[in-house]
Amino acid sequence: MTDKLKLYGKEFDSRLLVGTALYPSPAVMRESVSASGSQIITLSLRRQNPEQQQGKMIWDYIQESGCQLLPNTAGCKTPKEVIALAEMSREIFATDWLKLEVIGDDYNLQPDPYGLIEAARELVKRGFKVLPYCTDDLVVCRKLLEVGCEVLMPWGSPIGTGRGLMNKYNLQTLRERLPDTPLIIDAGIGAPSQAGEAMEMGFDAVLLNTAIAKAQNPVLMAQAFKLAIESGRAARNAGLMLKRQTASPSTPTLDMPFWQQTVTAGENA
Numbered sequence: 001m002t003d004k005l006k007l008y009g010k011e012f013d014s015r016l017l018v019g020t021a022l023y024p025s026p027a028v029m030r031e032s033v034s035a036s037g038s039q040i041i042t043l044s045l046r047r048q049n050p051e052q053q054q055g056k057m058i059w060d061y062i063q064e065s066g067c068q069l070l071p072n073t074a075g076c077k078t079p080k081e082v083i084a085l086a087e088m089s090r091e092i093f094a095t096d097w098l099k100l101e102v103i104g105d106d107y108n109l110q111p112d113p114y115g116l117i118e119a120a121r122e123l124v125k126r127g128f129k130v131l132p133y134c135t136d137d138l139v140v141c142r143k144l145l146e147v148g149c150e151v152l153m154p155w156g157s158p159i160g161t162g163r164g165l166m167n168k169y170n171l172q173t174l175r176e177r178l179p180d181t182p183l184i185i186d187a188g189i190g191a192p193s194q195a196g197e198a199m200e201m202g203f204d205a206v207l208l209n210t211a212i213a214k215a216q217n218p219v220l221m222a223q224a225f226k227l228a229i230e231s232g233r234a235a236r237n238a239g240l241m242l243k244r245q246t247a248s249p250s251t252p253t254l255d256m257p258f259w260q261q262t263v264t265a266g267e268n269a
């Protein structure tokens with residue numbers, strides 16, 4: 001069975017998307033991204049300009065790696081700022097893929113739903129392939145689909161908090177109500193187990209940055225996330241058992257001790 005991640009008509013083997021910020025050095029970033037197996041890498045023109053030293057090293061690596069580049073509009077607060085940055089990013093990074101961020105609150109970096117919809121509508125008209133970083137609000141998500149986004153990236157929890165899946169009810173609702181939309185959990189993932197849980201819940205992929213970049217050993221942590229995401233996806237595909245309220249013996253109790261039992265065909269099916 002092929003189990004590829006499909007986004008905007010492209011297929012990927014890896015379901016882990018990673019950021020390139022906050023690493024102790026470009027060399028560690030490079031090794032970590034490679035260890036993560038990720039094929040989609042996000043970076044911000046505002047913070048990692050290829051014309052500056054560090055930005056150039058990151059840019060060179062991404063070009064060598066053959067990964068899909070996903071420029072982001074981190075730090076933008078209005079649709080106007082977003083559109084200007086998106087156009088510059090498209091020109092410099094030579095891709096029309098865009099991780100759309102419109103931040104509505106400085107304290108929790110929560111996406112501004114109104115700004116997001118307005119910006120997404122305009123960007124789609126201009127030919128961008130928009131992946132919006134959004135809240136887990138079903139109505140906002142539906143509006144983003146209506147204006148032409150083909151992929152959505154609801155937050156797990158606020159960027160950089162490492163709190164994991166903050167509102168599982170909302171996330172589960174999104175998964176159930178938007179079964180055909182690729183949904184990527186973006187931000188707030190602090191541990192591989194949280195990424196695995198997102199995959200078990202049926203999300204298509206996970207995007208993260210801080211948990212790998214700020215680990216004591218980023219390369220090892222990148223490997224751990226890779227394994228957790230693969231494991232969570234395999235578990236989802238295998239079909240998880242339903243939770244029960246009452247206990248149910250996993251070893252059937254028959255009348256006689258097992259060494260005296262003669263099992264007849266079909267009895268323990």
Ligand SMILES: CC(=O)[C@@H](O)[C@H](O)COP(=O)(O)O
Nearest residue numbers: 019159160187188208209210
């Ligand atoms: C790099 C990037 O795009 C972040 O804004 C993203 O949302 C990841 O968040 P964490 O750093 O919480 O993983």
